[in-house]
């Protein structure tokens with residue numbers, strides 16, 4: 001997967017393993033091999049000891065929703081092509097929800113909330129972060145409420 005295909009615009013080659021993981025369906029954090037500090041999104045240098053050697057650790061399971069908001073003008077690659085339906089607009093005016101979950105190990109993961117209407121979303125609910133390849137081939141992170 002090319003970096004330009006990742007919706008969060010990760011462009012640093014030291015975190016290439018992250019986008020490769022997304023392509024395989026794995027959400028990965030970086031863990032410093034010197035001090036053990038774990039970071040998500042992955043870092044190219046350790047925020048604790050400034051080391052630059054890392055290993056990849058998977059982020060699995062559900063996290064607790066800390067916050068969320070509604071996005072009314074979503075990214076173009078995340079919306080259907082409405083050029084035939086609404087020739088003067090490239091955007092869908094249906095809001096999408098984005099949130100941040102805190103995992104059991106304290107890592108915080110942001111993603112689009114899937115499978116819930118905005119009115120159903122509650123702080124503290126459990127959501128599972130997962131990588132998702134969008135129809136245009138770009139990768140993003142989504143937070144699911146249901147089972148796989």
Ligand SMILES: [Zn+2]
Nearest residue numbers: 032035046049
């Ligand atoms: Zn470190």
